[in-house]
Amino acid sequence: MVLIYLIGGLFLGWSLGANDAANIFGTAVGTKMIRFRKAAIIASIFVVLGAVLEGSGASQTIDSLGTVDDWSKAFVISFSSAVTVTLMTKFSLPVSTSQAIIGAIIGWNIFAGQPTDMQLLSNILMTWVLCPLLAAFFALLIYFPVKKLVENSEVHLLRLDAYTRLSLIIAGALGAYSLGANNIANVVGVFFSSNPMQDLTVGPITISATRQLLFLGSIAISIGIITYSNRVMRTIGNDLFHLSPITALIVVISHSLVLYVFASEGLRDLLLAVNLPAIPLVPVSSSQAIIGAIIGLAIAKRSASIRLKVLVRIASGWVTTPIAAGVISWTIFTLVWFN
Amino acid sequence: MPIIFKLSKNIEDQIDRFLTMVYDSGQIFQDAVSDYLRERVSEFEKKIGIVTEYEKVADRLREQIEKQLYLKTLIPENRGDVLAILENTDNVIDSMKSTLLYFSVEKPDIPDEFDPLFEKLTSASVKSVESLIKAISCFFMDLQSVNDLIAQVSKFEEEADQAALMLKRKIFTKDIDLCRKIHLRYFANSIEQISDYAETVSDSLAIYTIKRLV
Numbered sequence: 001m002v003l004i005y006l007i008g009g010l011f012l013g014w015s016l017g018a019n020d021a022a023n024i025f026g027t028a029v030g031t032k033m034i035r036f037r038k039a040a041i042i043a044s045i046f047v048v049l050g051a052v053l054e055g056s057g058a059s060q061t062i063d064s065l066g067t068v069d070d071w072s073k074a075f076v077i078s079f080s081s082a083v084t085v086t087l088m089t090k091f092s093l094p095v096s097t098s099q100a101i102i103g104a105i106i107g108w109n110i111f112a113g114q115p116t117d118m119q120l121l122s123n124i125l126m127t128w129v130l131c132p133l134l135a136a137f138f139a140l141l142i143y144f145p146v147k148k149l150v151e152n153s154e155v156h157l158l159r160l161d162a163y164t165r166l167s168l169i170i171a172g173a174l175g176a177y178s179l180g181a182n183n184i185a186n187v188v189g190v191f192f193s194s195n196p197m198q199d200l201t202v203g204p205i206t207i208s209a210t211r212q213l214l215f216l217g218s219i220a221i222s223i224g225i226i227t228y229s230n231r232v233m234r235t236i237g238n239d240l241f242h243l244s245p246i247t248a249l250i251v252v253i254s255h256s257l258v259l260y261v262f263a264s265e266g267l268r269d270l271l272l273a274v275n276l277p278a279i280p281l282v283p284v285s286s287s288q289a290i291i292g293a294i295i296g297l298a299i300a301k302r303s304a305s306i307r308l309k310v311l312v313r314i315a316s317g318w319v320t321t322p323i324a325a326g327v328i329s330w331t332i333f334t335l336v337w338f339n
Numbered sequence: 340m341p342i343i344f345k346l347s348k349n350i351e352d353q354i355d356r357f358l359t360m361v362y363d364s365g366q367i368f369q370d371a372v373s374d375y376l377r378e379r380v381s382e383f384e385k386k387i388g389i390v391t392e393y394e395k396v397a398d399r400l401r402e403q404i405e406k407q408l409y410l411k412t413l414i415p416e417n418r419g420d421v422l423a424i425l426e427n428t429d430n431v432i433d434s435m436k437s438t439l440l441y442f443s444v445e446k447p448d449i450p451d452e453f454d455p456l457f458e459k460l461t462s463a464s465v466k467s468v469e470s471l472i473k474a475i476s477c478f479f480m481d482l483q484s485v486n487d488l489i490a491q492v493s494k495f496e497e498e499a500d501q502a503a504l505m506l507k508r509k510i511f512t513k514d515i516d517l518c519r520k521i522h523l524r525y526f527a528n529s530i531e532q533i534s535d536y537a538e539t540v541s542d543s544l545a546i547y548t549i550k551r552l553v
Binding site for chain 1: 343344347348350351354412413414415416417421478479480481482483551552553
């Protein structure tokens with residue numbers, strides 16, 4: 001029964017794994033720098049680690065946005081998000097799981113007549129804008145030292161290729177860890193208040209109900225990676241901008257840093273300790289982080305004009321995705337469940 | 340992962356050996372032409388044997404490198420460029436071997452007064468090949484130096500052109516049979532062509548170098 005209610009979130013997790021792993025390993029696998037099997041194993045392991053070790057921060061933010069005290073309601077919210085993502089993908093509209101879940105929660109809040117924390121919501125909206133901007137900034141920051149290193153170091157082309165492969169694996173692992181830490185909130189965040197799990201004690205170790213939930217969600221992401229991301233990885237990469245293995249490395253590192261910044265409780269505490277403003281822990285769009293990093297790279301290379309169409313597409317997703325998810329969530333609650 | 344580093348090292352060594360073969364063939368070619376002009380027949384034939392052997396080894400190395408780069412899907416972004424460089428450089432060593440074989444088979448009767456110009460032409464062509472090989476090595480190891488070496492290739496190719504033109508003018512102003520003039524011109528062209536091949540490879544190398552920039 002628990003699994004049936006969780007299935008909306010798990011489906012969302014599967015879809016996230018199938019699509020977003022391509023952001024991390026797409027170019028490396030597409031250019032055959034790394035075999036898919038190796039990429040899938042690394043991504044799966046590190047997604048689980050990221051989710052279990054550092055996934056609770058962003059998940060709590062999702063939980064705080066709307067009180068969902070029943071699994072069945074949490075199921076409708078995550079199911080609405082999954083339907084939104086599926087429909088918008090089908091119609092080739094820009095969509096983000098992170099933005100869909102927020103919209104679906106607001107749809108629930110409206111249906112239930114409970115207030116939405118506007119301060120928190122504005123923080124979340126701010127991170128959506130900040131996410132691609134910060135990714136562009138990181139890409140700019142990383143590009144120049146990498147360029148200098150590659151072009152000035154007297155390392156043989158073949159040796160450089162081997163180092164690049166190794167770096168792509170490390171960056172991919174970091175990317176998968178950050179994806180798990182940040183985006184697990186989309187999968188299980190709404191189930192936090194109504195978590196059906198019990199703490200599990202095995203010998204001297206107690207595994208909390210929250211960690212079990214994070215683990216279950218991350219397994220769904222891993223299954224998505226293993227079962228379906230191969231196809232996405234082989235088609236991604238050159239849609240927006242041709243990436244060489246080295247520029248792909250810069251993009252993946254920038255993306256990973258952004259997702260980590262918006263997921264790490266440790267980093268937030270560190271900033272607070274030195275009296276700096278805390279970064280909100282919010283699930284952000286992995287795809288938009290990638291696009292932001294690519295734009296940063298294009299600026300650094302001064303080789304490509306930034307297409308206004310791409311920016312408009314990102315911005316339109318910030319509006320259309322949550323509205324669509326909100327409407328679908330509200331409609332399901334109204335018509336099917338509680339009418 | 341250490342396997343890939345070992346494989347890379349292996350191919351790096353093969354590329355180095357390939358380039359060394361072509362570089363050394365240049366010097367042997369120059370010495371062989373000198374031997375021919377001074378009628379040191381046995382030394383000349385010995386050097387043809389060495390260049391022929393080097394050309395065979397270079398061919399084998401190129402095939403091995405190509406095979407491994409494809410099979411192990413190494414340097415996906417630059418593989419096509421590297422293979423083109425190796426194949427076209429192979430043409431340079433082929434051209435040197437063929438020229439020496441023409442000398443050996445056709446035995447052109449070269450008047451002594453043309454010796455200095457034939458040597459000048461040969462030296463300029465060989466220098467263009469040597470600069471090319473240095474440029475290719477830098478393409479793999481030291482991108483910043485490639486363009487200077489490419490400029491050297493062009494400089495020596497131009498020197499070879501001028502030497503060839505001067506030689507051909509002298510040939511055709513000398514009072515000898517027309518068929519002998521045409522025969523000598525053919526050898527001047529054949530030596531000059533080596534520097535043309537070198538320049539063709541270096542032109543492509545300039546583009547491949549831009550592609551390698553991050």
